[in-house]
Amino acid sequence: MIKKMINKAVPKLYGFYFNTISIFSKKRGAEKALQVFSFPRKGKVLEFQKEFLETAHQQKLVTEEGMIQLYYWEGTGKTVFMAHGWESNAWRWKYLIDPLRELGYSIIALDAPAHGKSDGTNFTAVKYSRVIRTVVELYQPEIIIGHSVGAMASSFQESETPHVFVEKMVLLGSPNKLEVIMRDYQNLVRFTNSVYLSLDKLLHSIYGFYIHEFNTEDFISKIKCPILLVHSKEDRIVPHTSMEQIAANSSNSTVYFSKTGGHSLHTEEVVEQILSFL
Structure with a gap:
């Protein structure tokens, strides 16, 4: 009971903190709100995950976002690149890697910035997209598979820098509008619209876009290769309506x-749907 009360109280304390700071400095309040939003609390490699990940060839890749952990399973067929979602790591793909390897595919997976064995303490979809682009251009996979924010980041980078060697993409449980995510964050933490507007300006100054402009449906409209969109109506994290908007x-x-x-x-x-699509 006490733990539940604490868990409910903590987000509101963050909101109070952001609101108070913004009275004196709107920019500083926005920076703190972004810092908390971008900090993953989970996703490091756990003991039970190590055995499977050690079956891959591993290397550290130097990127502008720091050292990124890569995993490579060599096969005789086409190369599949996999980008996991928020507070996860490359192990989450075990369920798909095993059947793909049986079919001869080569597999590239990574730990996102601030996840798994990669460097960093904060994470955004744009940061992730830069890392994804670096890995994609290095290994030139014919297939890209992304889950959740990994799907969003993969589609963003591919819309910004189309790669002719990418033949197919699979997007699993992808969010659509960043605005929906940020409004959910605002409602959870309960910071003011003034903080939200300052956060919007901060993101524009850093990344060159406003919150309402970052949408998977816009990214996907620029991608030419065939795409498989998979979602579940039982998804409690990202509503299935997101996929319907993207598909439209x-x-x-x-x-x-x-x-x-x-x-x-x-x-x-x-897995059956993905293998059939590929």
Whole structure:
């Protein structure tokens, strides 16, 4: 009971903190709000995950976002690149890596900035997209698979820098509008609209876009290769309506509603759909 009360109180304390700081400095209040929003509390490699990850060839890649951990399983066929989601790491792909390897695919997976064994303490979709672009251009995979924010970041980088060698993409449980995510954050923490507007200006100064301009549906409209969109109506993290909005802006996408898997989507049903699409 006490733990639940504390968990409910902590977000509101953050909101009070941001609101108070913004009275004296709107920019500083926005910076603190972004810092907390961008800090993953989970996602480091756990003991039980190490055995599987050690079956891969591992290397550290130097990027502008720091040292990034890569995992490579060599095969005889096409190369698949995988980008996990928030507070996760490359191990989350085990359910898909095993059947892909049986079919001869080569696999590249990574730990995102501030996740797994990669460097960093903060994470944004834009930072992630830069790392993804670096890895994609280094290994030139024919297939890109992304989950959740990994799907969002993958589609963003591919819309910004199209790669002719990418033949297919799979987006699992992808969010659509950054504005929805940020409004959820505001409602959870309860910071003021003044802080929100300052946060909007801060993101524009750092990344060159306002919150309402960062949408997967816009990114996907620029991607030419075939895309498989998978979502579940049981997803409690990202509503399935996000996929419907994304699909509406793509003329080359296939949509599949999974009956299993929730947001994680690591079930046999989803694997079958991905393998069939590939």
